[in-house]
Amino acid sequence: MSDVSFEVRAGEVVGYLGPNGSGKSTTAKMLTGLLETSAGAVLFDGQDIALDPVAFHRRLGYVPEEPNLYTFQSAIEYLELVGRLRELPPALLTRKIGALLELFGLSPAANQDIGSYSKGMKQKVMIIAALLHDPDVLVLDEPDSGLDVAATLVLRQLLIALARRGKAVLYSSHILELVEKACDRVVVIHRGNVVADDTVEALQRLMSRGSLEEVFSQLVLRADPERTAADIADVVADHA
Amino acid sequence: MRDRLLIRHFLWRFLEHDLISPNADRHVVLSALGGTLVAVSGFMAFLIATPYVFGNLMPPGMVSLSSLDDRFLFTSASMLVMALVAVAQWDALALDARDTGALGVLPIPLAVIVRTKFAAVALLAIGVAVVWNLTPTFFRFVTVPAKLPVSLVGLVTLTLAHGVVTLAAGAFGFLSVLGLREGMSAIVGPARFRRISAALQAALLVALVTASLLLPGAHAGVARNWLAQGGLAASALPPLWFVGLHETLAGSVIDTLPRTSPPRYYVVAERDATDLYRSLWPRYHELAWVAIAALAIVGVVTTAACMWNSRRLPVPVVRRAHKDGAAGRAWKWIVGHVVARTSLRQAGFFFTLQTLSRQVSQRVALASSLAVGLSLMLITARGQVLGPGHNAGDVTSVPLPLLAGQSLLLASVLSGFRRAVRIPAELRASTTFSLAWAGNLTPYMSGVTLAGWIALVLPTLGGLFIWHATVLGTRLAAFHFGVGLALSALLMETLFLRYRRVPFVSPYIPSSELRPHGVASAAVLVFVSFALAWLRGSPQLQISCGQRLGEDDDLSRVHAEVLDDVVDGLKHGHVVSLNGTRGEQRLGTELAKHGVGLRERGLQPREKLARRELMPLVEFLLTVPLHGSVADAANYPLAHIAAQVQQQVADAVRRFVRPRPDLLVAEMLEALRYFRQVIRQEEPA
Numbered sequence: 001m002s003d004v005s006f007e008v009r010a011g012e013v014v015g016y017l018g019p020n021g022s023g024k025s026t027t028a029k030m031l032t033g034l035l036e037t038s039a040g041a042v043l044f045d046g047q048d049i050a051l052d053p054v055a056f057h058r059r060l061g062y063v064p065e066e067p068n069l070y071t072f073q074s075a076i077e078y079l080e081l082v083g084r085l086r087e088l089p090p091a092l093l094t095r096k097i098g099a100l101l102e103l104f105g106l107s108p109a110a111n112q113d114i115g116s117y118s119k120g121m122k123q124k125v126m127i128i129a130a131l132l133h134d135p136d137v138l139v140l141d142e143p144d145s146g147l148d149v150a151a152t153l154v155l156r157q158l159l160i161a162l163a164r165r166g167k168a169v170l171y172s173s174h175i176l177e178l179v180e181k182a183c184d185r186v187v188v189i190h191r192g193n194v195v196a197d198d199t200v201e202a203l204q205r206l207m208s209r210g211s212l213e214e215v216f217s218q219l220v221l222r223a224d225p226e227r228t229a230a231d232i233a234d235v236v237a238d239h240a
Numbered sequence: 241m242r243d244r245l246l247i248r249h250f251l252w253r254f255l256e257h258d259l260i261s262p263n264a265d266r267h268v269v270l271s272a273l274g275g276t277l278v279a280v281s282g283f284m285a286f287l288i289a290t291p292y293v294f295g296n297l298m299p300p301g302m303v304s305l306s307s308l309d310d311r312f313l314f315t316s317a318s319m320l321v322m323a324l325v326a327v328a329q330w331d332a333l334a335l336d337a338r339d340t341g342a343l344g345v346l347p348i349p350l351a352v353i354v355r356t357k358f359a360a361v362a363l364l365a366i367g368v369a370v371v372w373n374l375t376p377t378f379f380r381f382v383t384v385p386a387k388l389p390v391s392l393v394g395l396v397t398l399t400l401a402h403g404v405v406t407l408a409a410g411a412f413g414f415l416s417v418l419g420l421r422e423g424m425s426a427i428v429g430p431a432r433f434r435r436i437s438a439a440l441q442a443a444l445l446v447a448l449v450t451a452s453l454l455l456p457g458a459h460a461g462v463a464r465n466w467l468a469q470g471g472l473a474a475s476a477l478p479p480l481w482f483v484g485l486h487e488t489l490a491g492s493v494i495d496t497l498p499r500t501s502p503p504r505y506y507v508v509a510e511r512d513a514t515d516l517y518r519s520l521w522p523r524y525h526e527l528a529w530v531a532i533a534a535l536a537i538v539g540v541v542t543t544a545a546c547m548w549n550s551r552r553l554p555v556p557v558v559r560r561a562h563k564d565g566a567a568g569r570a571w572k573w574i575v576g577h578v579v580a581r582t583s584l585r586q587a588g589f590f591f592t593l594q595t596l597s598r599q600v601s602q603r604v605a606l607a608s609s610l611a612v613g614l615s616l617m618l619i620t621a622r623g624q625v626l627g628p629g630h631n632a633g634d635v636t637s638v639p640l641p642l643l644a645g646q647s648l649l650l651a652s653v654l655s656g657f658r659r660a661v662r663i664p665a666e667l668r669a670s671t672t673f674s675l676a677w678a679g680n681l682t683p684y685m686s687g688v689t690l691a692g693w694i695a696l697v698l699p700t701l702g703g704l705f706i707w708h709a710t711v712l713g714t715r716l717a718a719f720h721f722g723v724g725l726a727l728s729a730l731l732m733e734t735l736f737l738r739y740r741r742v743p744f745v746s747p748y749i750p751s752s753e754l755r756p757h758g759v760a761s762a763a764v765l766v767f768v769s770f771a772l773a774w775l776r777g778s779p780q781l782q783i784s785c786g787q788r789l790g791e792d793d794d795l796s797r798v799h800a801e802v803l804d805d806v807v808d809g810l811k812h813g814h815v816v817s818l819n820g821t822r823g824e825q826r827l828g829t830e831l832a833k834h835g836v837g838l839r840e841r842g843l844q845p846r847e848k849l850a851r852r853e854l855m856p857l858v859e860f861l862l863t864v865p866l867h868g869s870v871a872d873a874a875n876y877p878l879a880h881i882a883a884q885v886q887q888q889v890a891d892a893v894r895r896f897v898r899p900r901p902d903l904l905v906a907e908m909l910e911a912l913r914y915f916r917q918v919i920r921q922e923e924p925a
Contacts, residue, residue, distance in 0.1 A: 034674055054679040062675055068668040072598040077590070078672075084587035085676035085684075090576055093583075129672075 001026055001192045005040075008168045010136070013159050015183035015200075016172040019220050023192045024172045025065045028141040031170065032062045044137065058086070061135035063143040067122035071115035075106055075125050078114060082129045093132070100128045104151070119146030127155070138162065138169045144178060156182045180212040190220045242348070243356050250360030254332055277321070277371045284317065285376035292383045299502040300388060301514030304494045305463050308517075310383065311405070311486045313459040314376055316479040318369065318406040319413035320452045325368050326417035327444045328604075331437070333361055333418055334425070334546070340553040354550040361418070369410035377403040384494070394493040401490030409482040412535050417444065419542035426545045430554060438600070442607040449611030454618060467520050475527075481534060484527020491517075491524060579694075580687050584680060588687025588743070595665045595744050596695055602660040602744075606696070609656020616652065617645035638712060646704050646724050651731060653700055657692045658735045665744040673745045681742065688743045689732050697728045 001023045008014045018024045029035035031042055033053045041048045049056040069078055076097060083093035101110045104124045114122060123146050130138065140159075144152050152175070159169050159182050173179050179186060180200050188196040196203055196219055200212055209215045217225070255266045288310050292298070298306075326333065335357050343353055380402040381395045390398075424440065425433040462483065466474045474480055495517060502510045564572065580589045596602050620641040664670060701724045708717035 032675065034671065054677070057675050057677070060675065064671060066668075068666075068671060070594075070666050070669045070672070072665075073594055077594060081587055081591055082672060082676050084583040084590075085673065085678065087583040087678055090583065090586070 001030070004189065004192070004194050006187045006194060006197050008137075008170050010166050010168045011163050012185060013163045013169040013171055013183045015179035015186040016170055016189065017174075017176070017179060017186060017216055018189035022189050022220070024189060025141050027189065028062070028064070028139050028170070028172060031139050032060060033057065058133070059136040061130035061133070061138045063123075063126045063130045063138075063140045065141040065145070067119065067126045069114045069122055069125060071113060073114055074111045075101060075114060075117075075121075075128075076110050078125060079129055079132065083132050086133045088133060096132055097128075100131065104128060104154075120148055120151065123147055124151065136167060138167055140170065141172045142174065143171075144173055144175055152178065176211075176213045176216055186212065188216065188219050195219050243352065243359070246343075246348075246353065246356035247360045247363065250357050251363060254329055254360070254364055274371055277368065278375060281317070281372050282375035282379075284313075285379040288313065288376075289379050289382040292385055296385050296387045297503060297506070298385045298388075299506055299510040299513075300494050300497040300499065301510045301517060302506070303385060303388065304491065304517045305513040307383070307494065308462045308467070308483060308487070309459050311402075311483045312462045312479050313455065314373075314402070314406050315409040315482040315486070316455050316459065317452075318373055318410040319479060319482075320448055320455065321372050321413070322365065322369055322410035323413035323417045323444075324448050324452070325365070326414045326421075327441060327448060329364070330421065330441050333421060334549060335554055337554055340555060344553050350550075350553060353553070354547075357550075358546060365411065365414045369407050369414070373403060373406040373410065376406065388494065388497060390493060390497065397490050397493050401486050405482050405486040405489065408485070408531070408535055409479065412478060412482070412531075412538060415535075415538045415542045419538050419545060420444075422542060422545035422549055426548045430549075438598075438603060442603050445604065445607040446611045446614065449608055450615045450618070453612065453615035457619060463516055463520060467523050468516065470523070475530065478531075478534065481527045481531035484524040485531040487521075487524040488528035491521075580690060582683050584678065584683040585687035585690070588684040589691045590687075591665075591744065592661075592688045592691035593695055596660060596691070599663075599665055601663045602665070605660040605663065606653070606656045609652045609659065610649075612656075613649035613652030616648040620648065621645045638716070642711070643720065646701075646708075646720060647727055649700060649704070650697065650724060650728055653696050654692070654728065654731045654735055657696055658739075661688065661692075661739075661743040662741070662746075663744070664746065670745045673742055677742070681740070685736065685739070685743065689736060692732065693728070697725075697732075701725065701728070 004023070004027060006014070016024055016027065026035065030037050033042070033049050033056060036050075041050065043049070044056050044059075070081075073081070079097045079101075080093065083097065088096075098107075101107045104127070106121060106124055106128075109117065109121060114125065117125070123143060127140075127143055130140075138159075144155055147155065156178050159171060163169055163184070171179065171183060183200065185199050186196065186203060187194060196215075198206070203215045204210065204212070209218060252266060255269050292303075335353065339353065339357070377399060380399045384390050384395065384398065421437075421440075424436070428436070462480070466477065466480060467483075495514075499510075499514070501507075575589060576586060580586045596606065621639075701721055704724065705717050705721045708720050712720070
């Protein structure tokens, strides 16, 4: 990562795009304080988060790229653990967990071990855990990975709804259509550098492209996808 | 080629084990495990061989009889080690859902996957068995006294028989555990077996570790205590089957040696030993057949169960969701409103209970510590009975070891708890804590220790209370329960006094210094010293020394024969001393009969303790070297005995009162030190 600088304001959903290995997840970990920066700083309310990481984490919700959960716990047990660690009042915690599990469609499996969950179900648990304490800042690193269509649509609307309530949301995803519809602004990163930072409309105007997908392709793709696909098919068909 | 690749894949999977750090270098793990096996078995073989090396004059009958104890030790150890390996691998012994995910999609026939999996299991078993038994097998020829005229063929026969029998015993131990696992899975089905698997594994671990720790103290006197007694108990001990097999295969090598006239002081003991050994020949044959049949049956049953369970690749078993019933809700309410009121305390409390009960690494740590505690308790409480003079309400009439057992068990269990707390529940999931942690360790830690109390201390004390109530009476048991609670509080606070990591979360970093284990180590040291002190003064130990010669009086006969060679007019200081030993044997027996334990002995005058300190190891073993270190030679007539006789006495007695493994390492080292004294004094002679 080098020279990556952008801002996420309250009430705004910022899309964070980039090809595999460009540094999206690394950025997300730096923003949450899980990874230390070798230079520069992450500021929250104008203050370096490294000065008081615990205070920052109290106001942060984070959905990591990989849903690493305690697989021997059930969803309820995991969410209770997170809520208790965040010192939520027990009655409120119980009420919130029940309601969120119901809304995310996890109630029937709420008492099963997380180890038996599908990837999408684990992702839903992570999203609920990130929202339990009503955070001011949300960092979502590919939260739609593994989600079904209905849950993906709900997630899109959820991000918009949370932003309207004053949350600052950074949303990293590979589903460009979703980013285009949910985000007020888009930051595109490529090989560790920010190559674009503007609203979707402004980028479309600037690049003279009709969709975010075309803008993204022009910004980060160096090879013709059609040509690359044909080459791959040739290699697959090679039996000699 | 494909088979070899699959076998290698499965073999590496044995090292990528939950009990071993998943990120550890596999070569380092392999080297460490192999080195440990070789070192421990080699050390054991060395200790067993040492008395034979120095007991050159031991006649064949006595060697045969003594060899039975050694074979019992080696077959038992091989069996236990292999069973422990199987228990440690447990889930990896069969195909699991991960194999289905990785290999099920590949165009590999099921038969090939199953075949290679069990080939890998067999290679694991063979590898461990060979590594464990290799050194003792090579040391076998050393355990034949040099003066016995055993031919080269005889030595090879003994060595091969030892190798075959210990390997067979190891195979039996491994197959028994594998057969039990696969048999249970076949009978109850994979889904139900998954529910009982963890409990079964933990129970086996406790039983096997306990047996391993008790083995050094239980292997002596096999012929007299087990084989000659007959009965169901002897027939039901699997190691004895393989002892019988060994004797059937190679027992005649020593037994058929010509009986030249042994030294006079050996005559009676040799005659008794030969008679006893030869009277047991039918028993050896009988046990040998039992061993062969048992091995065959276990092999067939295990193979059948494995094949039955491998009819198809396993699929992930989803545990049935279980909602909290009324009891569960009531429990949560009590915890939330009474036991742990704050959120952080509840987090620590519930997470600890969930981790301890569901994670393999934590369960293994707890089961091992429980096994160690039980073993220590059994060792210290061995032979302690309440005499007729016991007053139900009087704690002073209870033998100290009976009371000390509770402390030993608690210290061991709580040390295991601390160890379990240091192991991450799931390292990758630790980000949960990184993000949600409020930075306040104290209330969280309080919840953790509270869970330790409820999950470990109270059940332990409760179980002991039932036993104590039966043995000591309710009032005394309740008092002892209270003492246990107080001790647990002290231990818990001490063990976690300087603990600053987040339990079950922080990565485990092995310490290079003793300090973190200081408290536990000190406790273990004190208790081991306590056990050793008790063993040292144990009347049972002294009696067993006599029993190995046939009768208690045999020892005095040996000395009487020696004294025939002593020039008339010598003072009988030595005789008095030896007779004093028998007197103290009687005294000790009486003490044991009347339930007077270590505490009473601790109150005996210092000089009595000092004399006790010398026996039996020093007084019997060091007939020769002691005289050189005594200032007043007039009290020690041995100075006037011919050097040759002294040598014979030393050889004769040393063989029988060799330091038994149940005297533990310190005693062994002490004995070895004295052997060096013997050698030093023999050189000028």
